[in-house]
Amino acid sequence: MSRPVRLALGAVAVLLALAAPLSLTSFWLQTGLFVMASAVGAIGLTLLVGVTGQLSLGQAFFVAVGAYGYAFLASDRAGAGERVVYGAGWPPPLAAAGAVLLAGLAGVLFSPIASRLRGIYLGLASLGLVFLGQHILTNASSVTGGFNGRDAAPFRLFGFSFTATNPDVVVLGVPYGALERLWYLGLALLALSWWYARNLVRGRPGRAMAGIRDSEVAAAVMGVDVRRYKAGAFTVSSAYAGLAGVLFAVAYGRIVPDSFGLLMSIDLLAIVIIGGLGSVAGAVAGAVLVTALPLVLSHYSGALPFLAQPGEDGIGAAEAARMLYGAAIVAVLLFAPGGLAQLVRRTPSTKEQDHAQTSTGAGDSALPDPGRV
Amino acid sequence: MNQFVTLLANGVSLGCIDALIALGFVVVFKATRVVNFAHGSLVLLGAYVIGRVHENLGFAGAVLLSVAVTAVVAALVGAVLLRRVRLAEPGTLAVVTLGVDIVLATDLTRRIGTDLLTTGDPWGAKVVTIGTVHIPQTRVAAAVVAVVLVVAFLSVLRFTDWGVALRAAAERQETASLMGIRPGRVAAAAWMLAGGLAATAGLFFTAFPSPGISGSVGQAALGVAVPAAVLGGLDSTTGALVGGLAVGLTATFVAGYQDQLSFLGRGFGGVAPYLVMLLVLLVRPAGLFGGKETTRV
Numbered sequence: 001m002s003r004p005v006r007l008a009l010g011a012v013a014v015l016l017a018l019a020a021p022l023s024l025t026s027f028w029l030q031t032g033l034f035v036m037a038s039a040v041g042a043i044g045l046t047l048l049v050g051v052t053g054q055l056s057l058g059q060a061f062f063v064a065v066g067a068y069g070y071a072f073l074a075s076d077r078a079g080a081g082e083r084v085v086y087g088a089g090w091p092p093p094l095a096a097a098g099a100v101l102l103a104g105l106a107g108v109l110f111s112p113i114a115s116r117l118r119g120i121y122l123g124l125a126s127l128g129l130v131f132l133g134q135h136i137l138t139n140a141s142s143v144t145g146g147f148n149g150r151d152a153a154p155f156r157l158f159g160f161s162f163t164a165t166n167p168d169v170v171v172l173g174v175p176y177g178a179l180e181r182l183w184y185l186g187l188a189l190l191a192l193s194w195w196y197a198r199n200l201v202r203g204r205p206g207r208a209m210a211g212i213r214d215s216e217v218a219a220a221v222m223g224v225d226v227r228r229y230k231a232g233a234f235t236v237s238s239a240y241a242g243l244a245g246v247l248f249a250v251a252y253g254r255i256v257p258d259s260f261g262l263l264m265s266i267d268l269l270a271i272v273i274i275g276g277l278g279s280v281a282g283a284v285a286g287a288v289l290v291t292a293l294p295l296v297l298s299h300y301s302g303a304l305p306f307l308a309q310p311g312e313d314g315i316g317a318a319e320a321a322r323m324l325y326g327a328a329i330v331a332v333l334l335f336a337p338g339g340l341a342q343l344v345r346r347t348p349s350t351k352e353q354d355h356a357q358t359s360t361g362a363g364d365s366a367l368p369d370p371g372r373v
Numbered sequence: 374m375n376q377f378v379t380l381l382a383n384g385v386s387l388g389c390i391d392a393l394i395a396l397g398f399v400v401v402f403k404a405t406r407v408v409n410f411a412h413g414s415l416v417l418l419g420a421y422v423i424g425r426v427h428e429n430l431g432f433a434g435a436v437l438l439s440v441a442v443t444a445v446v447a448a449l450v451g452a453v454l455l456r457r458v459r460l461a462e463p464g465t466l467a468v469v470t471l472g473v474d475i476v477l478a479t480d481l482t483r484r485i486g487t488d489l490l491t492t493g494d495p496w497g498a499k500v501v502t503i504g505t506v507h508i509p510q511t512r513v514a515a516a517v518v519a520v521v522l523v524v525a526f527l528s529v530l531r532f533t534d535w536g537v538a539l540r541a542a543a544e545r546q547e548t549a550s551l552m553g554i555r556p557g558r559v560a561a562a563a564w565m566l567a568g569g570l571a572a573t574a575g576l577f578f579t580a581f582p583s584p585g586i587s588g589s590v591g592q593a594a595l596g597v598a599v600p601a602a603v604l605g606g607l608d609s610t611t612g613a614l615v616g617g618l619a620v621g622l623t624a625t626f627v628a629g630y631q632d633q634l635s636f637l638g639r640g641f642g643g644v645a646p647y648l649v650m651l652l653v654l655l656v657r658p659a660g661l662f663g664g665k666e667t668t669r670v
Contacts, residue, residue: 117654121603
């Protein structure tokens with residue numbers, strides 16, 4: 001697609017996104033919020049997996065750190081005696097920033113491992129984080145609320161509350177409740193994440209990261225501090241996950257350990273692969289597909305004749321969605337290794353063609369060599 | 374002391390099962406450089422086939438069928454991936470197996486549904502008592518079978534043409550091809566072997582005293598295979614055996630001394646292997662027996 005067409009399409013998409021709460025039902029708004037939260041987490045992951053070439057299956061752990069960090073910092077102490085759940089009671093924006101920093105800090109703590117391992121070893125090691133995280137979340141119940149989770153305080157910004165009232169807002173006759181308000185919060189955070197990631201990829205750090213992906217030796221020869229950049233990429237990606245966690249926390253209102261298991265890590269990885277590794281826009285598109293598909297299929301399972309109803313034999317909606325996206329991962333990687341981003345980019349402009357000829361063909365391989373061990 | 378010996382015996386026997394799971398995982402990696410995330414689902418598939426057919430075919434027939442079916446499915450997965458092996462990097466293929474895993478696990482979980490499947494093995498819930506040490510009979514059988522399989526595997530690897538071909542291909546793929554070794558065949562055989570090992574492991578992994586065959590078996594098996602294979606070294610068969618034993622012993626001892634370790638929280642036995650794995654990786658980034666990474670410029 002040529003540049004004007006892309007700009008026009010982008011502008012239309014932004015306008016539609018801004019106007020969406022006027023007509024969408026709460027189901028679609030809720031779905032949209034989850035998509036936005038996943039997209040933020042996926043942008044972080046694509047910086048790590050796609051741009052720097054470090055496979056990670058631990059993203060869900062850092063999302064959990066963000067979500068629980070926000071819930072802890074923003075909420076007041078609740079319950080008493082055995083079932084007390086502590087909270088710091090900070091103002092929500094401060095708590096959100098704190099949660100993102102906390103997730104980034106968790107990434108720094110993991111960096112002795114993250115900066116030494118590469119490729120598949122890092123992916124498998126980070127898998128361990130998810131299981132450790134699950135254990136901590138269910139056992140540290142005075143902070144996390146244990147297996148049943150804890151409530152997260154609703155978001156407030158300068159006295160404007162992201163709940164149904166206080167103040168009442170009505171736009172064009174549509175009353176703006178919690179979901180409508182959170183929609184704009186999600187859009188703003190998503191836009192911020194997008195903008196930051198694109199600048200990062202196009203700037204000096206982005207080139208260093210891509211250099212590490214293509215060849216660590218070559219990058220080191222060019223003066224890139226490989227270990228530092230690998231640790232840095234992991235930290236930035238964790239902070240993104242933390243921001244996604246904050247969004248999840250305010251969108252759900254209540255968070256439970258089960259949501260942050262291995263499945264979320266796989267979902268996030270599936271998003272960045274289906275979207276196209278290293279592509280920020282692809283991560284957002286992948287998030288729409290992977291996050292929304294199960295929700296939409298279960299919502300409309302009654303109207304779809306090939307899906308079985310709960311209690312019947314045959315393939316149900318949730319299963320169909322999972323199998324569909326499992327198959328989608330396989331199909332995308334085998335037939336379009338560049339993901340959705342590649343499909344859009346089929347006709348590159350002359351400038352991009354020049355670039356393709358001079359590059360080392362990095363676009364052909366979705367992932368780097370997983371570390372010749 | 375008595376508790377220690379009991380835990381040691383149980384840990385070693387559980388470690389044998391874990392080593393079988395890890396061995397299948399490592400064989401595929403050694404031959405093809407692909408981390409097979411679908412290995413857990415293959416274990417589940419093996420257990421599922423046994424659970425479904427043992428009433429009609431008898432236990433021995435069910436095990437044979439299960440090994441055959443799982444080996445064929447594994448080879449199919451391998452063949453689908455292998456067709457693209459020259460086009461894609463191994464890391465990409467690892468993620469493809471993740472997709473395969475999702476499809477396979479979802480479908481098997483759906484098929485099991487709420488059925489109570491048992492392995493129908495002849496040992497049942499019987500327990501062997503040696504002195505004051507109690508071990509379930511299935512675990513004894515598991516240890517014997519594991520030792521036999523591992524010895525057979527290691528001698529195949531050492532003495533047969535295929536074993537030499539596998540080691541050569543693992544050493545350096547291009548050179549092996551030039552020497553007349555067909556990497557496709559080596560890889561397909563490795564996948565089949567991994568499937569067979571997964572089915573055998575699936576039998577013991579779900580037999581008494583485990584809770585039985587359910588959809589979560591796949592994830593549990595992968596949860597064993599990963600720390601075992603990684604802490605041993607992904608491309609080392611010795612590493613898989615040592616790693617499997619380490620994981621089995623760690624899980625058993627942490628669960629056995631739960632009361633003294635209660636400050637670490639309930640159910641710590643399940644995550645302790647991962648902690649051990651991370652600690653090993655801090656000291657040795659390629660695992661205990663993994664080949665050192667060499668960089669050529």
